[in-house]
Amino acid sequence: MRIDIISVVPELLESPLQHSIMKRAQTKGLLEVQVHHLRQWAVNEYGQVDDYQYGGGAGMVMMCEPLAKALDQLMAERRYDEIIYLTPDGATLSQGMANSLSLKENLIMICGHYKGIDDRIRQHYITKEISIGDYVLSGGELAAAVLVDAIGRLLPGVLNDETSALFDSFQDNLLAPPVYTRPADFRGWKVPDVLLSGDPKKVEDWRYEQALRRTRERRPDLLQDEG
Ligand code: ADE
Numbered sequence: 001m002r003i004d005i006i007s008v009v010p011e012l013l014e015s016p017l018q019h020s021i022m023k024r025a026q027t028k029g030l031l032e033v034q035v036h037h038l039r040q041w042a043v044n045e046y047g048q049v050d051d052y053q054y055g056g057g058a059g060m061v062m063m064c065e066p067l068a069k070a071l072d073q074l075m076a077e078r079r080y081d082e083i084i085y086l087t088p089d090g091a092t093l094s095q096g097m098a099n100s101l102s103l104k105e106n107l108i109m110i111c112g113h114y115k116g117i118d119d120r121i122r123q124h125y126i127t128k129e130i131s132i133g134d135y136v137l138s139g140g141e142l143a144a145a146v147l148v149d150a151i152g153r154l155l156p157g158v159l160n161d162e163t164s165a166l167f168d169s170f171q172d173n174l175l176a177p178p179v180y181t182r183p184a185d186f187r188g189w190k191v192p193d194v195l196l197s198g199d200p201k202k203v204e205d206w207r208y209e210q211a212l213r214r215t216r217e218r219r220p221d222l223l224q225d226e227g
Contacts, residue, residue, distance in 0.1 A: 001155055002032045005144050006070050007111040008049060010035045012141035022149055025158040033148060041066040050114055059115035067121045074108060082128045083108045086140035087116060090129030093147065095170035102154035111140030173222045177210035
């Protein structure tokens, strides 16, 4: 999968995507992330990409021209499945959305700043608007990093144990069950016997029950979705 990200602060995207699982995904050639500085397509030699908003009011708006030029250039090079704008008024990111985006081949992500982008770009170019939660960040970069991570770890071959993403919280609308590692007794705090039983069926049943219990206690709304 290839992801192109358009940003006015590309530095913000460097570190989160260059370590751990996202690094491995890129080193293995399963994920290619290209970050583009919007100022390449600025309207003048001062690097201008934003302007005052029509109608007055505080805060600058990202201009049409730099974004349109950036998108035209990228879209002339390959076909993109989605052009995503990260914005707090988009649809809230869910595991289901990450699952379906992980099946795509080429994605563009646009990181907003200031008051956001000129609405004409949203109307004419953007195919999906995504928020990572009901709070406002100072720009879309961290949201884009979250989205790349949520998608990237689902690509086949990225996680060592192919099955592990299947048991994440939110797959099947259930939270993940509790997990334990050695030692079996730490300060008298014991690992549940069933996990030491060596009986895979019992372990599986226990994990399912625990997942269900956790979900009922913490996120009953997830179970209601199931009807
Ligand atoms: N940009 C600013 N806040 C955001 C959020 N919550 N989600 C996505 N993009 C954003």
